[in-house]
Amino acid sequence: MATDDLMSKALTALDEVDGPMSVEVIHRLVDVSAAADPMTIREVADLLDMSPHTLRYYERIGLVEVGRDASGHRSYDAEAVRRLVFLTRMRLSGMAIRDLQHYVRLADEGDDTVPERLDLLLEHRDTIRRQLKELTLSLAATEYKIATYGGHTGPSSAGKA
Incomplete structure (x- = not known):
C-alpha cells in the first residue's frame, strides 16, 4: 500500500x-x-x-x-x-527532522518524557492548524480566480480538465 x-x-x-x-x-x-x-x-x-x-x-x-x-x-x-x-x-505536515529526532529520543526514553512529547506535539498541531488556515485562504483565492475565468468551483470540479 x-x-x-x-x-x-x-x-x-x-x-x-x-x-x-x-x-x-x-x-x-x-x-x-x-x-x-x-x-x-x-x-x-x-x-x-x-x-x-x-x-x-x-x-x-x-x-x-x-x-x-x-x-x-x-x-x-x-x-x-x-x-x-x-x-x-x-x-x-512539515515537522523538521531535528524535531522528529528529538521526539524519537524522548519516546525511546520512556514515560517520564510524556509531558515534553505532548508539548512538542501541541506546538506542531498549532503549526498545522495555521497552515490549514493559510491553505484555506489560498484555496478561496484560487476558486475566486477560477470563477473569474468562467470555471466552476467546488469539490466536484477536481480532476476535470
Whole structure:
C-alpha cells in the first residue's frame, strides 16, 4: 500500500468520523497485519512510497531501529513500520527532522518524557492548524480566480480538465 493509498484510507476514515478525531481512527490507518511478518526494505519502501535511500537515512540518523535477518539484510517489524508511518505523517505536515529526532529520543526514553512529547506535539498541531488556515485562504483565492475565468468551483470540479 503506497502513501497515496494510505492517504486515501485516511481521508475515507476521516469521512466516517462523526465528531472529533479519535485514536481508533489513527490505529485503523495502519494495517498492522500488512507488517505482521518482517518486511524487506523494498517492501517498506513500496508500502510507504519512500525510497530505500530515505529509509536507510532515517535509520542512520536514529529515527527508526531496524533489525537484520540471517543474511544481514534489513528486516522491518510491525513496530518499525508503525513508527515510519508516524514519521511520514509528521514530515508531510512539515515537522523538521531535528524535531522528529528529538521526539524519537524522548519516546525511546520512556514515560517520564510524556509531558515534553505532548508539548512538542501541541506546538506542531498549532503549526498545522495555521497552515490549514493559510491553505484555506489560498484555496478561496484560487476558486475566486477560477470563477473569474468562467470555471466552476467546488469539490466536484477536481480532476476535470
